[in-house]
Amino acid sequence: MYRHATIQQWKVPEPTLRRLPWYLAFVKILKTRGETNVSSTQIAKEINIDPSKVAKDLSFVKISGKTRVGYDIDALIEILECFLGFTASHKAFLFGVGSLGGALLQDSGLKQYGIEIVAGFDVKGALSGRNINGIPVYHTSEFPQKQQAMDAKVGILTVPVEKAQEVANFMIEGGIRAIWNFTPFRVRVPDNIVIQNTSMYAHLAVMFNRLAANAE
Amino acid sequence: MYRHATIQQWKVPEPTLRRLPWYLAFVKILKTRGETNVSSTQIAKEINIDPSKVAKDLSFVKISGKTRVGYDIDALIEILECFLGFTASHKAFLFGVGSLGGALLQDSGLKQYGIEIVAGFDVKGALSGRNINGIPVYHTSEFPQKQQAMDAKVGILTVPVEKAQEVANFMIEGGIRAIWNFTPFRVRVPDNIVIQNTSMYAHLAVMFNRLAANAE
Numbered sequence: 471m472y473r474h475a476t477i478q479q480w481k482v483p484e485p486t487l488r489r490l491p492w493y494l495a496f497v498k499i500l501k502t503r504g505e506t507n508v509s510s511t512q513i514a515k516e517i518n519i520d521p522s523k524v525a526k527d528l529s530f531v532k533i534s535g536k537t538r539v540g541y542d543i544d545a546l547i548e549i550l551e552c553f554l555g556f557t558a559s560h561k562a563f564l565f566g567v568g569s570l571g572g573a574l575l576q577d578s579g580l581k582q583y584g585i586e587i588v589a590g591f592d593v594k595g596a597l598s599g600r601n602i603n604g605i606p607v608y609h610t611s612e613f614p615q616k617q618q619a620m621d622a623k624v625g626i627l628t629v630p631v632e633k634a635q636e637v638a639n640f641m642i643e644g645g646i647r648a649i650w651n652f653t654p655f656r657v658r659v660p661d662n663i664v665i666q667n668t669s670m671y672a673h674l675a676v677m678f679n680r681l682a683a684n685a686e
Numbered sequence: 687m688y689r690h691a692t693i694q695q696w697k698v699p700e701p702t703l704r705r706l707p708w709y710l711a712f713v714k715i716l717k718t719r720g721e722t723n724v725s726s727t728q729i730a731k732e733i734n735i736d737p738s739k740v741a742k743d744l745s746f747v748k749i750s751g752k753t754r755v756g757y758d759i760d761a762l763i764e765i766l767e768c769f770l771g772f773t774a775s776h777k778a779f780l781f782g783v784g785s786l787g788g789a790l791l792q793d794s795g796l797k798q799y800g801i802e803i804v805a806g807f808d809v810k811g812a813l814s815g816r817n818i819n820g821i822p823v824y825h826t827s828e829f830p831q832k833q834q835a836m837d838a839k840v841g842i843l844t845v846p847v848e849k850a851q852e853v854a855n856f857m858i859e860g861g862i863r864a865i866w867n868f869t870p871f872r873v874r875v876p877d878n879i880v881i882q883n884t885s886m887y888a889h890l891a892v893m894f895n896r897l898a899a900n901a902e
Contacts, residue, residue, distance in 0.1 A: 481899045488888040495870040499848045517872050555894030556887075569795035576792060579785035583887045584894060623897060632715045648897045650889065654711040656733050664896040666889040671772075671799045672704040673866065673882040678771030678800060680880040681839060681864045683697045 486527045487554070492517050493524065494550040501543050509540035556584040561622040563646070565637050566629030567592040567607050570652055574626060575602040588620055610637075614644050623647045631655045702743045703770070708733050709740065710766045717759050725756035772800040777838040779862070781853050782845030783808040783823050786868055790842060791818040804836055826853075830860050839863045847871045 493513050500508055510528060514521035528541075533549050535541040551557045559581075564571055567590045574580070575590055590607040592598070598609040608616060625646035629637045634655035641649060648664035651657050654671050712732050716724055726744060730737035744757075749765050751757040767773045775797075780787055783806045790796070791806055806823040808814070814825040824832060841862035845853045850871040857865060864880035867873050870887050 480902075482895050484892055487892045487895055488885065491870045491885065491888045491891055492872050495847045496872075499871070502848050518874070554891040555898070556891070558894070560894060560897070569793050573789035573793040577785050577789040583890050585890060624893065631711045632718050647900065648893050650893060654707045655715070656708050656712075658734070662900055664893055664900060666893045668884065668886055668889050669704065669707070670884055672707045673884050674799050674801060675707055675770040675772070676700055676703045677840065677864050677866060677880055677882045678774070678776060679698050679703055681776075682771070684863065684878055684880060686696075 482530050486530055489527055490550060490554055494547065497543055497546050501547065506543055507540045508543055508546065510535065556582065558584050559586050560584055560624050561620060562587045562624035562626055563613065563622045564590045564626040564628060565641060566627065567597050568628060571628035572602060574628065575605050578603065585624065587626065588622060589616055617644050625649050627651045627653055629653065698746050702746055705743055706766060706770055710763065713759055713762050717763060722759055723756045724759055724762065726751065772798065774800050775802050776800055776840050777836060778803045778840035778842055779838045780806045780842040780844060781857060782843065783813050784844060787844035788818060790844060791821050794819065801840065803842065804838060805832055833860050841865050843867045843869055843873065845869065
């Protein structure tokens, strides 16, 4: 009954958007345990953050709970998944079919989160015409032509770091509107282009430092 | 000449640890261009942050630049990589050889950032005894025994979300000291255990929302 809800068309604060998937994950677990209702207090306790923050985050989603009963879990899952864009299918091109890029092509689980990688691009001639996990790989020069047919809005950036800016520019010129950057380089983009950095290596740096500090 | 430097044994502020890999990436690019020196102002301009912040971040690394000349690029790369723990080899076990877990086993590039996945574990019997990208996969029940032989400090968590807490507890009981969590679940750990969350799905949620907002 919520299937006609769509992803929100206005900017939701980034911290809220980062926390909502945590709530979604927790509520999905409750569902597997046979629960039917959940309160914002219960979510707050589990996630270990302030209950008023949870209530405020959920107010963006515009789902109403009932006093003493809380939210209906099925409805909450459906609405959250839709709100977060996970039920849509966002076509994506992946640039740089190296070690990490090839690995991401293998990760079929991304589809459940609203992203469908429809093609990979690489400058290595030997990769062109190959097929990884059902996804075709083309030479980078074929991107403008493939884009005409496929109109992908998302570009995944997994090229070597020294090519990051150049390939990002190329993606944007070809019509990519959002860049998911896995390189450790801070790519610069115009204001109307969305960029999200998944800094795996920065997370490792923090982890190693904390490990060494704890070992003292 | 810097090879005896070790990862810092005290807690460096997390924002600093997250920015240093950006500087490293940029300086490596300068090196490929044949540059030999770089100033903190130059780094600040490229990364688009305050020069005083760059100088402060680099003060943790204890490398000294020369007035008007700046930092020696080769030395800066070597010291930063060492400081960030990327030159060490941290043994890691991966738990949950599903779509994302299997993909991470394929990503040989992680080695360059100081992490070496030495084994994967999964409860699916069909995976046991398999070998992915040269990395053996065992049944999860074999973890305590393999840990005795391998003594891995890092555990990569890529299990289904409803198993995340249970497997995290199991990892910690078995001697894992740092958890790299790729699930969208907020895992709870004791104070002496390091946790880093790589929230790929949260990044997607932000990206989709901004894309929709920009399309208005």
